[in-house]
Amino acid sequence: MLKINLILIPTLLLATCELFAQSKVDFDHYQTMGSNGSIPDDFSLSTYQKVERDIKVDRPDLAPSLRRKFYTGIHTSIDEIIHSEVCLFGDLISIYVRDIAKNLLKDDPTTFNELRFYTLKSNETNAFSTDQGVIFVTTGLVSQVSSEAQIAYVLAHEIAHYKRKHVLERFKQKTVLKNANYYELSTYSKDRELEADSDAIELYKKAGYDEALIEPTFDVLMYAYLPFDEVKIPMDFFNSKEFYMPSFKFPKEEFPITAEENYNDSKSSHPNISKRKKQVVDVLEKGTSWKGNATVVGGNRFAEIRNIARFESIRNSILALDLTNALYSIYVLEKEFPNSEYLKSMKAKTWLALAQSKSASLSKPFETKLHKEGEIAILHSILKKMEKAEMSTIALREIYDIKSSNPNNSEIQAIYQRMVETAATTKQFSLEAFSKYDYSTAIVKNKDYNDSIAKIPVDTLKKNEAVQNTGSKYDKIKKKRTADGNIDAQVFDSTNYYLYGMHDIMSDSGFVKQFKLAYNKSLNSKEKDSLARENKSKLIPTIPDLKSKSIALVDTDVEIAESSKKTIKLSESIKTHATELILAEGSKNGYTINTDNAPNNLTIEGINAFMYIKSALRQNENYGKVDFFPIDYVVIEEMSKKYNSDVILIPTIFYLDQKKSEPMEIARPVLATWYIPPVALMLLTGKLLDSQKTLINFIGIDLKTGHADYSEVYLISGRPSKVLLGSKYYEIFKSTN
Numbered sequence: 001m002l003k004i005n006l007i008l009i010p011t012l013l014l015a016t017c018e019l020f021a022q023s024k025v026d027f028d029h030y031q032t033m034g035s036n037g038s039i040p041d042d043f044s045l046s047t048y049q050k051v052e053r054d055i056k057v058d059r060p061d062l063a064p065s066l067r068r069k070f071y072t073g074i075h076t077s078i079d080e081i082i083h084s085e086v087c088l089f090g091d092l093i094s095i096y097v098r099d100i101a102k103n104l105l106k107d108d109p110t111t112f113n114e115l116r117f118y119t120l121k122s123n124e125t126n127a128f129s130t131d132q133g134v135i136f137v138t139t140g141l142v143s144q145v146s147s148e149a150q151i152a153y154v155l156a157h158e159i160a161h162y163k164r165k166h167v168l169e170r171f172k173q174k175t176v177l178k179n180a181n182y183y184e185l186s187t188y189s190k191d192r193e194l195e196a197d198s199d200a201i202e203l204y205k206k207a208g209y210d211e212a213l214i215e216p217t218f219d220v221l222m223y224a225y226l227p228f229d230e231v232k233i234p235m236d237f238f239n240s241k242e243f244y245m246p247s248f249k250f251p252k253e254e255f256p257i258t259a260e261e262n263y264n265d266s267k268s269s270h271p272n273i274s275k276r277k278k279q280v281v282d283v284l285e286k287g288t289s290w291k292g293n294a295t296v297v298g299g300n301r302f303a304e305i306r307n308i309a310r311f312e313s314i315r316n317s318i319l320a321l322d323l324t325n326a327l328y329s330i331y332v333l334e335k336e337f338p339n340s341e342y343l344k345s346m347k348a349k350t351w352l353a354l355a356q357s358k359s360a361s362l363s364k365p366f367e368t369k370l371h372k373e374g375e376i377a378i379l380h381s382i383l384k385k386m387e388k389a390e391m392s393t394i395a396l397r398e399i400y401d402i403k404s405s406n407p408n409n410s411e412i413q414a415i416y417q418r419m420v421e422t423a424a425t426t427k428q429f430s431l432e433a434f435s436k437y438d439y440s441t442a443i444v445k446n447k448d449y450n451d452s453i454a455k456i457p458v459d460t461l462k463k464n465e466a467v468q469n470t471g472s473k474y475d476k477i478k479k480k481r482t483a484d485g486n487i488d489a490q491v492f493d494s495t496n497y498y499l500y501g502m503h504d505i506m507s508d509s510g511f512v513k514q515f516k517l518a519y520n521k522s523l524n525s526k527e528k529d530s531l532a533r534e535n536k537s538k539l540i541p542t543i544p545d546l547k548s549k550s551i552a553l554v555d556t557d558v559e560i561a562e563s564s565k566k567t568i569k570l571s572e573s574i575k576t577h578a579t580e581l582i583l584a585e586g587s588k589n590g591y592t593i594n595t596d597n598a599p600n601n602l603t604i605e606g607i608n609a610f611m612y613i614k615s616a617l618r619q620n621e622n623y624g625k626v627d628f629f630p631i632d633y634v635v636i637e638e639m640s641k642k643y644n645s646d647v648i649l650i651p652t653i654f655y656l657d658q659k660k661s662e663p664m665e666i667a668r669p670v671l672a673t674w675y676i677p678p679v680a681l682m683l684l685t686g687k688l689l690d691s692q693k694t695l696i697n698f699i700g701i702d703l704k705t706g707h708a709d710y711s712e713v714y715l716i717s718g719r720p721s722k723v724l725l726g727s728k729y730y731e732i733f734k735s736t737n
Contacts, residue, residue: 025092025304030311030342032632033121034608037090040116042082042134044602048568050075054132061168070171072568078130085614086121087136093119096305097137099297100152104159104207111163123316123325125224129158131167139316142309143228144220147294148302149204149213156200156207164199166192189269194279201283210292211284215277222259222273226374227325228310229332233378237331243397243501244439246494255377307336314346318353318631319615321622323365324380326350344406348399348415349629355395355419356626358388359426364622389428393498396423400505411633418629420511424518431506431515439500446492557652557699574653577722578729582651585726585733612636613648616701620708630706640703650699655720657692694720696728 035043045053054075055067062070081087088094098117105112114133120126123140135158137151145151161167170189204214238245261274270276295302310333317326330347337343357365371380386394396419403416423429435442492500505511558571558578612632619631630636640646694716701708714732716724 025308027307027311027337027342028340030340032315033088033091033093033119033308033312034611035088035090035604037604039602039604039607040089042078042116042118042132043089043607046572047075047079048572050079051568061165062172066172066175070168073171074131074167076568078132078134081120081136082118085611085618088119088121089116091119092308093137093139093142093305096297096301097135097151097155100148101135101155101159103296104152104156104203107206111159115159115162121312121316123313123320123322125221127154127158129162129167131162131165133162135159135162139309139312140224141220142306143313144224145306146216146220147213148297149209149292149294150217150220152207152209152296153200153204153214153217156203157196159203160196160199161192164192164195166196190265190271190275193270194276197276197280198283201280201287205290205292208292208296210294211290213292213294214280214284218261218273218277218280222261223257225259226257227328227332227376228313230374231332231335233328233331233375237379238394240397240401242401242438242504243394244497245394246439246497248494249382249497251378251381255373255375255381257373259373307333311342314343314350315631318346318349319619319622321353321357321362321364322370323350323354323357324371324376324383327354327383328376328379341406341409341412344402345409345411345415348402348412348419349631351395351398352415352419352422352629353623353626354383355392355422355426356628358386358391359422360626362624362626387428388426389433390498392423392426392429393502395419396505397498397501400511414633415629417514418627420514421518421522422627424515425522431512433499434502434506435500436503436506437500438503439497442492442500557650559652559654570655574655574720574725577720577725578651578653581722581726581729585729589733591733609639612639613650613701616706617699617708619706628706633706636701636703636706646703647700648703650701652697652699653720653725654695655693657719692718694718694724696725696732 041050051068051071054071059067094117097119101115101117102112105115116134118134118136120136120138122138123143124138125140125144127135127137127141129135135155137155141154142151145154169192201214205211235247235250261272261277263272265272265275310329314326314329314333317323317329326346327350330343330350334340334343354365356362366380366384368384371377383391399412399416399419403412406412437445558575612635615632616630616636619628639648696714696716698711699708700711714728716728718724
């Protein structure tokens, strides 16, 4: 029986993700970053509380009539980022960035004390500031820079935006110039960007950084679409002791890097790189030249922080199905960290995802528009052109070797098992197809065979050929194979090179047994899968079917399609009521509800745990039909053990007031939600647009697989008042008895 746990509000005690600032990072056993320290108000206060707090502050530069609109819009946007799975506080990168900013603002402590710095786990090369003093920096930016000085200049630029109140100016301009065309708005934005570039120079100079390192910072932005390093892909990239890929598999064409500084920026909010460089050079030439340092905050600290960002980029890439980038990044980092179990595990996950994606005909990882320039384009071209059996063979070869060298790593062993299952279900992947010889031996055998043929009299050869051509089709096929069923040397075909790289695996009785079991299991499950497709809710057929009395409730996800000033307050009111009602009704019906962290007692452990849960949901969204391996396998296993639970449930509520909603306002929350039940999609077709409707369902995350599914959807006619919600939750929980 499936064990179900409902854990109240973002909670789960997982201290394993923490990276303490006092200790050196162990990259051989790296763990993805989590938040640390005291929880900032930005994370603990609700959007409604922030809006109500800020509109009471007298602000001469913002008319009272515009304050609610401004603060509602900006806090809603900021909180979408803060409460996503990518935003961190108190981590090593955030602390490092804060220290750099403190040095930049050593003569302006007032401004420094107004600012907060948070890290975003994203491969986008970006940093941005808000009117509220929050500055976000992405791991993608940190992974790309060449020095601390470059981070300092980017931060100085964002601080300049904050000090000049550019966000507020932009808001007022858009409010006043409602009919302004895109060119007018874009020009206004470009002026502010150039202004921030100019202001940043003075902060940067006073902080002690080198003048010569400012201009190269713009190169980071120009080449941000490329990986964090440009390392040549060698012809032996895929080769090992047992496996060989011939050179003709590598593309003959070149993939030049074509980025230009003076690109057309007419539709961009930022000036092009050429204009920004020119202005910076002009400002520097007018002033007095100076010498400075690449690093001011601390010695080797920059290299470690950048490596953290680069390690994080791999996880980001796998989650986003940018598998070529993940594989390339691992290759680059393995040169410095050859013994890293983290890199080996991520490499195994990447190859498994490549094989699964190819087998499932998933196009996203192999899109032509991805990785068209530089060395990574060579790798992408090879992976894109691989056939299903070819990809599964190479992936199995890679993962088998990783598994063999890491016999005590349970995660890698689990990835290997999943790869065997993937190979067993891949079309054209057959044990009988592989040769008993490796590539080199097969060539020699082929040459020896051809040489022996040359010594046989022509009449004898013709006689043998006539014999070979007699019999049925199947007799002819069997004559081309040796007694042990493997491909004979005389039919050696270099285009099927991958068939000569598995001889040791095919002689591994353990693998053969696992493969055959997986193959037979796949045959037996086809009929079950056919039946399961008729009822999409495989994980949680319906909440009333849950007979376990152990429930874990994670923060209720509330989406509202309504144009109203009170939407934020309504959303938080619904969330509070739903939590109280599930606690009450669950307890009444004999459920043990885990309440490690109530809404008024948010903890670091809970925030980090919810990050993993949301990452699992994101992986479900991106991978679709692929039977993926969970990116945070070890962590969600710990969750399962800690709570003696197989599934975590997330209650969801979707409320629609058709009278107050425009079509796009209806679509936005539905499409933005984590996991869309079929009934919710009906909202987009207009089938439920005749009145106020509330939809209730539960998203379940299987802690053994990381996969998510949803329960039956329950419909309420009307606004989700506490009374109506209470009635529906009473009905749901009562039906389990």
